[in-house]
Amino acid sequence: MNGTDPGALSGLRVIELSTNLAGPYCAQLFGDLGADVIKLESPAGDPTRNFGPRFAPGVSAHFMGVNGSKRAVCIDLSQPRGREVFLALLDTADVLIEGLKTGSLEKWGIGYADFLGDRFPRLVHCSISGFGATGPFAKFPGYDPVAQAMGGVYAMTGDPDGPPMRPAPLISDLSTGLHASFAIMAALRARDASGRGQYIDIGLVDTTLPLMHPFFSYWLTGGEAYRPKRHGNRHPAGAPFDIFPTRNGYVVICVAQEHQYRRLCEALGKPGLASDPRFRTNADRLANVDALGEELAALTRDYESEPLAEKLLEANVPAGPILEVPAVIAHRQVQARELILDGPDYKGVATPFKMSASSTARGPAPRRGQHSREVLREAGLAEAEIDALVADGAVRDDEDAAG
Amino acid sequence: MTNDATTAGGPLAGVRMLDLSTNLAGPYCSQTLGDLGADIVKLEATTGDPTRRMGPPFKPTVSSHFMGVNRNKRGIAIDLSDPRGREVLLAVLEGVDVFLTALKPGSLEKLGIGYDDCLKARFPRLVYCAISGFGATGPYSSFPGYDPVGQAMGGVFGLTGEPDGPPVRGAAPVADMSAGLHAAIGILAALRERDRSGRGQAIDIGLMDATLPYLHPFHLYWMIGGAAYRPKRTGNRHPSAAPYEIYPTRDGHIVFCVVQEHQFRRLCETLGRPELADDPRFRTNADRLANVEALTEALTALTRAQDSEPLTEKLLSVGVAAGAVLEVPDILEHPQTRAREMVIDRDDYKGFGFPLKFDRTPCDLQRGAPAFAEHTREVLAEAGLAGDAIDKLVADGVARDGGDPDAPR
Numbered sequence: 001m002n003g004t005d006p007g008a009l010s011g012l013r014v015i016e017l018s019t020n021l022a023g024p025y026c027a028q029l030f031g032d033l034g035a036d037v038i039k040l041e042s043p044a045g046d047p048t049r050n051f052g053p054r055f056a057p058g059v060s061a062h063f064m065g066v067n068g069s070k071r072a073v074c075i076d077l078s079q080p081r082g083r084e085v086f087l088a089l090l091d092t093a094d095v096l097i098e099g100l101k102t103g104s105l106e107k108w109g110i111g112y113a114d115f116l117g118d119r120f121p122r123l124v125h126c127s128i129s130g131f132g133a134t135g136p137f138a139k140f141p142g143y144d145p146v147a148q149a150m151g152g153v154y155a156m157t158g159d160p161d162g163p164p165m166r167p168a169p170l171i172s173d174l175s176t177g178l179h180a181s182f183a184i185m186a187a188l189r190a191r192d193a194s195g196r197g198q199y200i201d202i203g204l205v206d207t208t209l210p211l212m213h214p215f216f217s218y219w220l221t222g223g224e225a226y227r228p229k230r231h232g233n234r235h236p237a238g239a240p241f242d243i244f245p246t247r248n249g250y251v252v253i254c255v256a257q258e259h260q261y262r263r264l265c266e267a268l269g270k271p272g273l274a275s276d277p278r279f280r281t282n283a284d285r286l287a288n289v290d291a292l293g294e295e296l297a298a299l300t301r302d303y304e305s306e307p308l309a310e311k312l313l314e315a316n317v318p319a320g321p322i323l324e325v326p327a328v329i330a331h332r333q334v335q336a337r338e339l340i341l342d343g344p345d346y347k348g349v350a351t352p353f354k355m356s357a358s359s360t361a362r363g364p365a366p367r368r369g370q371h372s373r374e375v376l377r378e379a380g381l382a383e384a385e386i387d388a389l390v391a392d393g394a395v396r397d398d399e400d401a402a403g
Numbered sequence: 404m405t406n407d408a409t410t411a412g413g414p415l416a417g418v419r420m421l422d423l424s425t426n427l428a429g430p431y432c433s434q435t436l437g438d439l440g441a442d443i444v445k446l447e448a449t450t451g452d453p454t455r456r457m458g459p460p461f462k463p464t465v466s467s468h469f470m471g472v473n474r475n476k477r478g479i480a481i482d483l484s485d486p487r488g489r490e491v492l493l494a495v496l497e498g499v500d501v502f503l504t505a506l507k508p509g510s511l512e513k514l515g516i517g518y519d520d521c522l523k524a525r526f527p528r529l530v531y532c533a534i535s536g537f538g539a540t541g542p543y544s545s546f547p548g549y550d551p552v553g554q555a556m557g558g559v560f561g562l563t564g565e566p567d568g569p570p571v572r573g574a575a576p577v578a579d580m581s582a583g584l585h586a587a588i589g590i591l592a593a594l595r596e597r598d599r600s601g602r603g604q605a606i607d608i609g610l611m612d613a614t615l616p617y618l619h620p621f622h623l624y625w626m627i628g629g630a631a632y633r634p635k636r637t638g639n640r641h642p643s644a645a646p647y648e649i650y651p652t653r654d655g656h657i658v659f660c661v662v663q664e665h666q667f668r669r670l671c672e673t674l675g676r677p678e679l680a681d682d683p684r685f686r687t688n689a690d691r692l693a694n695v696e697a698l699t700e701a702l703t704a705l706t707r708a709q710d711s712e713p714l715t716e717k718l719l720s721v722g723v724a725a726g727a728v729l730e731v732p733d734i735l736e737h738p739q740t741r742a743r744e745m746v747i748d749r750d751d752y753k754g755f756g757f758p759l760k761f762d763r764t765p766c767d768l769q770r771g772a773p774a775f776a777e778h779t780r781e782v783l784a785e786a787g788l789a790g791d792a793i794d795k796l797v798a799d800g801v802a803r804d805g806g807d808p809d810a811p812r
Contacts, residue, residue, distance in 0.1 A: 003604065005596075008592035008595055009592055009595060011599075025616075029588065033592050052620055052624055052627070052628070052632075053623075053628030053632055055623075055627050060627075061627050061628065062620045065619040065623050131739055132739075132760065133760075134742060134743065134760075135738070135739045135742030136738050136742060137719070137738075137742075140719040140720070141719075143660060145658045145660045145724065145726060146658065146660070146724050147726070148658075149649075149658045149726030149728045149729065150729050150734070150737070151734070152574075152730065152731050153573065154649065154656070154728045155728050155730045156730075157571065157572075157573050157574040163649060163656060164649055165563065165564070165571050165639060165649075166563070166639045166649055166658065167562075167563045167574070167575070168562035168637070169559045169563075169573065169577065169617045169618070169619075170617075170619065171577060171617065175575075175577075175580065175581075175584070178581065178584040178585065178588065179584065179758060179759060181588050182435060182584060182587050182759075183761070185588065185591040185592065185595070186414040186415050186439045186759075187414050187764070188595070189414055189418075189591065189594070190414035190415075190763070192598065193416075193417070198761055198762050198764065199761075200759060200761050200762070201760040201762070202759060203743065203758070205739070205740075205743075206743055206745055206758035208575075209734070209740075209755045209756075210431070210580070210755050211575035211576070211580055212575070212731060212734075213576070213580075213754075214458055214467045214468045214471045215731045216735070217458070217467030217468070217470050217471040217754050218458055218459060218731075219731045219735065220467075220746075220754065221458075221467050221470070221753050222458070222459030226458075227730075227731075227732065228731045230574075232571065232572075233570075233571060237457065241551075243570060243572075245569075250561075250570055251555070252554075252555045252560065252572070254549055254551045254552070256549075309552075313543070313547075313552075314546075316547065318547065318549040318552055320549075320551070320552035320553075320556045321555060321556065322560050322561045322570050323555065323556055323557075323558055323561060324558065324561050325558050325562075325621050325624075325633075325634045326633070328556065328557065328615070328618070328622070329622065332541075332542055333541045333542055333543040333556070333611065334611075336542060337541050337609065337612055339615055340622075342626060347626045348622070348623060348626075349615040349616055349618065349622060351585075352581075352585055352608055352612035353585050353586065353588075353607065353608035353612070355592070355593060355604055355605070355606055356604045356605040357596070357602070357604040358593070358604065
């Protein structure tokens with residue numbers, strides 16, 4: 001169901017001035033949807049170019065995953081001429097995605113409030129930072145683990161009688177990138193009506209808080225009796241809801257309705273467990289959750305994860321194999337959905353949604369400075385001017401091209 | 404900020420959506436659009452969204468599970484198993500830009516109102532977004548969707564936990580939330596494309612599909628690096644940087660993540676033992692990784708003597724990434740949370756605030772979460788149904804106009 005028309009955001013131009021994860025991920029989504037995305041890097045380049053196994057010169061695992069579908073221009077913003085080039089590019093842009101330390105643009109006299117908003121009235125400027133642009137923590141830099149810790153994710157992850165656990169995925173950064181994409185597109189829609197762009201201020205911690213649903217509301221409405229606590233892999237209000245060992249790993253089973261429990265017992269070949277007085281209702285099962293876990297684990301141990309989960313899913317019991325990364329990539333559902341890109345020019349996860357008419361195809365991840373000349377030419381600079389800027393170091397060329 | 408007055412209504416004022424979804428992914432998608440000013444009509448079955456019954460305050464129809472992701476919406480209740488109910492749905496669809504569902508693929512087709520066989524031709528400008536467990540295609544497409552299942556099959560579940568222990572589920576429902584956010588993005592993209600082409604289109608996303616981006620960068624370690632980089636659980640520690648872990652403090656826990664050399668020196672200085680930075684066991688990142696047990700012991704002895712929040716501020720002030728591990732009640736009281744207005748604590752609504760700050764078209768809480776079928780009459784009248792027609796539908800149980808939802812069968 002993949003569309004082939006030009007991307008839905010064709011015609012938009014996005015300038016990305018950010019590193020790491022949140023801003024680049026947001027910008028990549030725009031690129032996948034057909035916008036012309038230009039990533040501006042300092043002479044040192046995005047530090048993630050060198051993190052993790054290397055795919056190509058200056059393109060490693062951390063960089064490639066979130067920097068596809070873009071062109072790259074290398075500018076030294078610490079030089080006034082570099083900033084002039086930046087402004088010349090902004091003149092052609094609809095969107096600026098910016099993740100600099102709070103106050104950086106203002107230091108150069110080109111902040112949104114004091115300059116960009118008036119000079120480029122149609123510009124949508126989205127600023128991404130650790131804690132947002134306001135409040136006592138606005139001056140501090142942003143990091144995913146900090147946002148997860150201060151956003152409540154760590155406190156709620158792990159066993160009830162153990163310490164907090166760090167989820168390995170970069171949940172805050174990625175959620176921020178998604179929220180930013182959405183916000184920018186909404187601001188563009190507002191601009192269609194009013195003719196005016198605006199400034200959007202997004203903090204990593206702020207976009208982590210919605211992920212703590214429903215714990216916020218539990219505490220605000222229920223108080224101390226409902227103080228959110230870690231519950232490991234279990235669910236405080238339902239059983240069985242846990243992971244269970246199999247011959248080759250684990251499955252997760254999350255029963256939420258009575259008939260699902262009955263079907264689970266039937267599918268596991270022990271229908272008597274459904275009428276066992278210890279486990280008859282959800283309340284019974286919660287009261288005897290350890291015994292229930294033992295009974296079910298004794299059964300699940302006889303199966304391999306994927307066939308067991310499929311058997312349960314077919315019986316309408318919510319269940320899934322806990323897959324390691326290689327098994328995810330190889331899984332026939334993932335393959336059928338064309339979610340893995342594994343070609344000579346690009347490797348990664350495709351944009352996960354499909355549009356019936358418009359394309360969402362991913363393009364390659366660029367080398368540092370790969371498109372400096374091309375983009376500056378498009379912006380109307382003459383070759384001699386570009387040469388001078390490169391000679392001065394205000395703009396850098398495709399230096400990694402030789403490999 | 405600029406001198407322009409802010410514009411009431413939010414940036415999505417004028418966008419109208421009919422939301423036929425329950426639980427988390429779909430409602431979060433539509434709430435995100437509603438927070439930005441879109442007009443969201445939530446269509447429920449006569450049994451109501453199951454989350455109405457989940458969690459305190461256990462009022463008959465609005466619990467914390469429901470409230471947290473169903474603000475800024477109106478609510479109607481229609482029995483779609485009745486053909487007259489489907490006629491009402493089609494009448495309401497005439498007036499909307501977006502139709503959101505979170506059903507098993509094939510459900511609408513079974514009722515004769517699938518996108519390809521009915522809606523696309525009848526409503527060529529409609530943007531239709533379908534969220535499901537595994538997407539509309541592939542061998543798993545008929546299976547229902549649940550967040551823990553999406554996380555398990557999407558690989559993120561297996562990444563967290565001690566190296567010699569079982570997987571641990573991260574507290575954030577990333578499969579649901581990612582599906583909801585991606586759906587919102589796809590919807591806005593399709594609306595923009597429609598402005599150009601005059602036509603709507605369909606968007607298809609599965610919970611498992613939406614989980615895969617959260618594998619970054621682990622999937623690429625494997626795809627580029629192969630067996631030497633096979634992703635494994637590493638507990639609270641980071642496989643390639645130290646110190647990067649959760650440490651106990653006097654009143655809780657704190658995380659630091661030192662990824663640059665000078666940050667380690669500043670950390671040691673701030674903790675009052677600058678000489679640790681010159682200890683040959685800890686001088687470089689590679690040394691620290693090799694001696695991580697000793698490092699953890701040395702740092703834990705120091706962090707146990709401090710309170711989390713003051714230590715966090717001291718470290719952040721000197722450029723060391725550190726964060727107090729805050730529990731929900733602490734977060735609500737934190738000065739930064741308050742400054743960012745991230746808590747809404749009103750009689751009619753309690754939940755998190757608006758993370759997206761727009762300087763000209765701000766988000767607003769226009770209404771709390773709807774009571775069951777609170778707006779059925781209003782919305783059906785807007786769709787052109789006459790008063791007595793609505794009365795008949797209500798009398799026959801095809802539509803509900805209030806009260807409690809029916810018990811689930």
